[in-house]
Amino acid sequence: MQDERCAICGWPLVADTDRGCVRGNCSMRPTPETFYDFDRACLEYEKEFDEARRSNKEAPTPSVLTSKWGRTAQRDELKPCPFCGTKAISQGRLANNWTEEQWRIQCGNPFCLVMCVTQTFALFDDAVRAWESRRTAEETE
Secondary structure, three states: OOOOEOOOOOOEOOOOOOOOOEOOEOOOOOOOOOOOOHHHHHHHHOOOOOHHHOOOOOOOOOOOOEOOOEEEEEEOOOOOOOOOOOOEEEEEEEEOOOOEEEEEEEEOOOOOOOOOEOOOEOOHHHHHHHHHHOOOHHHHO
């Protein structure tokens, strides 16, 4: 297990909770069914968790190349969807056997007819740049 990763979800630790997990504060919602490092989670959070959250595996298996999109957060500071006007959301996931992150920005409206979304980026800031670089409907008029 790697000490620079969140003991709960396994994501790399960051400097502030706006970008992800900090030591002792996992930002994943809902909390995963099993923890990345159960014993360290008990120490860092200073509490006893249900033993059912203990993983039977030491690390993710190599067959798991990517996790599902999670880390969803509404982004008020970004441009809205150019088609329906809904606020954008960011999504992140772990890839390549949980060693790298992937990010994308997309329309926050699940009923948007177009459902625009950026391509997948390794860096959150690159996904933001891609979303912000396109023009809104008001800018094209």
